[in-house]
Amino acid sequence: MPLSTQQIKFIKALMQKKQRQENKLFVAEGPKVVGDFMRQRFPIQSLYATATYISENENLLKTQTFPVTEISEKELDRISTLTTPNKVLALCHIPEYEINEQEILNRWSLALDGINDPGNMGTIIRMAHWFNIRYAFCSPDCVEAYNPKTVQAAMGSLAAVKVIYTPMDALLNRMAGKIPIFGTFLNGQNCYDVDAGKNGLLVFGSEAHGISPKVASCIDRRISIPPAEGQIPPDSLNAAVSCGIILAEWHRRNRL
């Protein structure tokens, strides 16, 4: 049965943040992302796929409980946001996570203050997954993690990292004294000279404005990534790159 005009309209409307938030749904596309979501039991509401995809993924689909609709390539073209639509599209529930304070106290988590580039946000979620970070707290002015660009850049990692939007200063005030709070600044202590244990919150600000003053006042340890000497370095590093360098360094120390 072909997709109804109403179904097509509904799926396409989810390209808008307002519609995603009202319906608590977002769109994920392509065998990689959708496959990862299924394997990791991320809450999928419904799935639209070509006959080829359905026959190639029979075993994986058999274990799922949501409805699967077979659609033509042409129909996929109509509902896809990708330049090259790719076999499968899923509507997924936007998860609402509880903050498990005990889990946070024993490990490193990210706190993102005003990150507004969708690609950067997806890259950060993916690398958080790489380094086994479970929580990425986001200030309400961060870009929404369920927009199509971020979902694609994060690949399947939205199923592994809990992204929680929450007022950043309230979160940090709540955690203050219970766990070290580190933040990256241009004039902080050299990150290679800083002691970092097995747990903490790592705050990253937007590239344009850095960490906001209200959030900065909650930070215990200001750290920096040192540029190479013998030159005038650029003003800053990309936020996702800074985050990757710090996470890799913490991980290196803990494995040594």
Added chain:
Amino acid sequence: MPLSTQQIKFIKALMQKKQRQENKLFVAEGPKVVGDFMRQRFPIQSLYATATYISENENLLKTQTFPVTEISEKELDRISTLTTPNKVLALCHIPEYEINEQEILNRWSLALDGINDPGNMGTIIRMAHWFNIRYAFCSPDCVEAYNPKTVQAAMGSLAAVKVIYTPMDALLNRMAGKIPIFGTFLNGQNCYDVDAGKNGLLVFGSEAHGISPKVASCIDRRISIPPAEGQIPPDSLNAAVSCGIILAEWHRRNRL
């Protein structure tokens, strides 16, 4: 004197790669990028700026030899590619660098194989500058470094890092045996267990396809960034993030 229709047309045409390559010119915008280019003596052909910018930057402009045209905000709107045009736009010469083999033999350089995201390319150029890398060799299928998105993401760092497009396998064959050639792979040696000296070429492939087979065969040392244990990690890290982690690690060792 207001901008002529022909001037406007010429500047706007430089949004197209073909036009940039024919004219050997590209567009840089905003006080940050244009200011860095002037301070670093990057070859500017001509500059268009608002009266405010010209009066605020009198001393800097006085030291330059290219023509400066005062334009209105409205004219800037017409020629700008930015959502929020920002005071100044410069036409810059696309530099043609010679490869100074001696300079390459004594330091680390980047070799980018098929990096095709403009933002990633700009981020990589900026971080190369941060870590005092002088050369970024790019395979001909890399995204062109002078497109507006890359220029803005690189900020002023295009003036500090020599970006050279050249067939990658020919370059690596030429450098083989003279300098160690490292490449990042999914199944390489743990980068923290690898000896890396003061010089080498560091090859990064595209995220979709990795390092191409022809280039891979020229690589001496295959390295990887280890993911955290206790989980199924994502398939890969973003190319710019991988590059940042390795450059930071080499830099950390050399400063210790």
